[in-house]
Amino acid sequence: MxxxxxxxxxxxxxxxxEPPPVFLIHDASGLLTSYFKVGTLxxxxxxxxxxxxxxxxxxxxxxxxxIAEAYIRLIKRVMLRGEIVLGGWxxxxxxxxxxxxxxxxxxxxxxxxxxxxxxxxxxxCPRPExxxxxxxxxxxxxxxxxxxxxxxxxxxxxxRATCLSDQWDPPxxxxxxxxxxxxxxxxxxxxxxxxxxxxxxxxxxxxxxPAEKCPLDRTRFLPQLGWEDMLEGFVEQVIETSxxxxxxxxxxxxxxIPQHLVELIPATIRCCEPMVRDxxxxxxxxxxxxxxxxxxxxx
Numbered sequence: 001m002x003x004x005x006x007x008x009x010x011x012x013x014x015x016x017x018e019p020p021p022v023f024l025i026h027d028a029s030g031l032l033t034s035y036f037k038v039g040t041l042x043x044x045x046x047x048x049x050x051x052x053x054x055x056x057x058x059x060x061x062x063x064x065x066x067i068a069e070a071y072i073r074l075i076k077r078v079m080l081r082g083e084i085v086l087g088g089w090x091x092x093x094x095x096x097x098x099x100x101x102x103x104x105x106x107x108x109x110x111x112x113x114x115x116x117x118x119x120x121x122x123x124x125c126p127r128p129e130x131x132x133x134x135x136x137x138x139x140x141x142x143x144x145x146x147x148x149x150x151x152x153x154x155x156x157x158x159x160r161a162t163c164l165s166d167q168w169d170p171p172x173x174x175x176x177x178x179x180x181x182x183x184x185x186x187x188x189x190x191x192x193x194x195x196x197x198x199x200x201x202x203x204x205x206x207x208x209x210p211a212e213k214c215p216l217d218r219t220r221f222l223p224q225l226g227w228e229d230m231l232e233g234f235v236e237q238v239i240e241t242s243x244x245x246x247x248x249x250x251x252x253x254x255x256x257i258p259q260h261l262v263e264l265i266p267a268t269i270r271c272c273e274p275m276v277r278d279x280x281x282x283x284x285x286x287x288x289x290x291x292x293x294x295x296x297x298x299x
Contacts, residue, residue, distance in 0.1 A: 005074055006046035009035055019043040020113060022265065023075055025088035025095045026050055028161035029154050034089060034249040041261055048074055053157060060160050064168045068098040072110075075099075081109035085116065085265055086194075090216070090245070091161040093120025094168060097196075101171035104182050104191035112182045115196040116264055117235070118257070119245050121219050122226030123165035130218045130226060132166075162215075170230050197237040197264045198224055199257065203244040216245045239264070 006023060009032070021044035024035045030050030038045075048071055052060050061067050075084070086096040093115075100112035146154065174190040184191035200223075205214035219226035224235045239260050243253035 005051055006048045006078055007032060008044065008078075009038075009047050010041060010043070010045035012043055019265075020083040020085050021046060021079065022085045022087060022116075022261075023048060025071065025086065025092035025099070027089045028091040028158045030157040030161075031154075037249050038257055038261070039255065039259075041265065043265070046075075046078065050157065053153060056156065060156070061164060064094065064098050064164050065102075067095055067164070068102050071095065071099055072102060075110065079110065083111050083113045085114045086112050087116030087118060087261075088120065089118035089248075090120055091165060093117035094123060094165055098168075098171060100182060100194055101173070101191065104194075105184050105187070107183075111180070112194045114265065115194050116261065117196065117198045117225075117227070119199060119201045119216075119241075119248055120225065121216055121245075122224075122230055123168055124170055125219050125222070125226035125229050127219075127222075127226075127229065129221070132215045132218055133213075173231055173234060175231065175233050193231075193234055196227075196235050197239070198227065198235050199248075199260050199264075200225060200238055200240050201244050201248050202240050202242060203247075205244045205246055214245070237264070 009024070012018065019042070022041060023046045024032070026032055026047070026049050027034065030053040032047040032049050035045075035047045051070070051074075086100055087093070088096045096115050096117070100115055103110050103112055172190045173193040175192070177192050177195075179185065179192060181192050182194040204217050204220060207214060222228060223238060227235045241248055241253065241256045241260060243250060243256075247253055248257060
């Protein structure tokens, strides 16, 4: 894994009126593979990978709260004060929500103005029809071209994220949104949430047994993937994108993601030409053979 964390995925020339940077939190794998495939957003984009990716089940994280605290410290390596945008795919969206709440209640100099959930399922949906069956090995995504050691680490990370999501204690927010969003008026009052938007995959994950459903599709029948049960009105906008949970970043679908992100992130300035990293214009085969920071190496 790289020494830099966060990793700078996209850059722009320095200017007096730079837009708030985007921090994308890793998915359940702990890695940033998918975010290096996202098109240009016209602002600085950082990725946070799991610094405990190499830890076994005992040495890893013990709670979402613990991860959020650690990742706030990582964000402060590159930005101490000001406005930021948080986002994440899958488990990364859950982490983004918790980080935003901790920043809102702590007054640590950073304020989250927007949360972008990329097909993040609300893990604590109480509805009977959304109850999750025990995880099975074939529920995990295919991992072609990965050596056994890396595969074992990825499976450990996926199981750890699943357990932490199931035990997550969602934070409390106050609606309606008034005043400065993403802040609390006092320590005794729940903060108002930042603007929260959801990019939602249209399709179900295909299963070998048609009678089975992927656990990540258990709330697919709900418009907001269950977030309406955390707090009605928390998610302000839902945009559907092509593909299923695991394929939204595949070549045939991933051109939709940057388009949606550009639409969802206010263009406070879009006057700068982004400094695009070379790997963003490379085919997947080249990226696999020459992984940038935060990607696993395939064999």
